[in-house]
Amino acid sequence: MFELLTAFAVGLVVLCLVGKIISLPLQLVWKLITNSIVGAILLWVVKIFAAKVQITFLSALIAGFFGVPGVIAVLLYTYL
Secondary structure (H helix, E strand, C coil), rough: CCCHHHHHHHHHHHHHHHHHHHHHHHHHHHHHHCCCCCCHHHHHHHHHHHHCCCCHHHHHHHHHHHHHHHHHHHHHHCCC
16 A cells, blocks of 8 residues: 555656656747747837837847847947
C-alpha cells in the first residue's frame, strides 16, 4: 500500500514538472505575440501624430520585442 502511494506521489510531482516545462515556452511565445501587437499598434498611432517617426524594420523589431518600452526607446532615438 505504501509503495502505491509513493508511486502516485512521485508520478504526480513528475507530471507537474513536465507541465511547467511545457507551459513555459508557450507563455514566452504568448508574451512575444502580445508585445508585438501592442508595439505595432503604438508605432502606428505615434506615426499618425508624429510624422517624423519612420516605421522601419529595426523600429518594428524593437517595438515588437520590447512592447511599450521599445516604442518609447524608438521615440527617444528619433527625437534625440
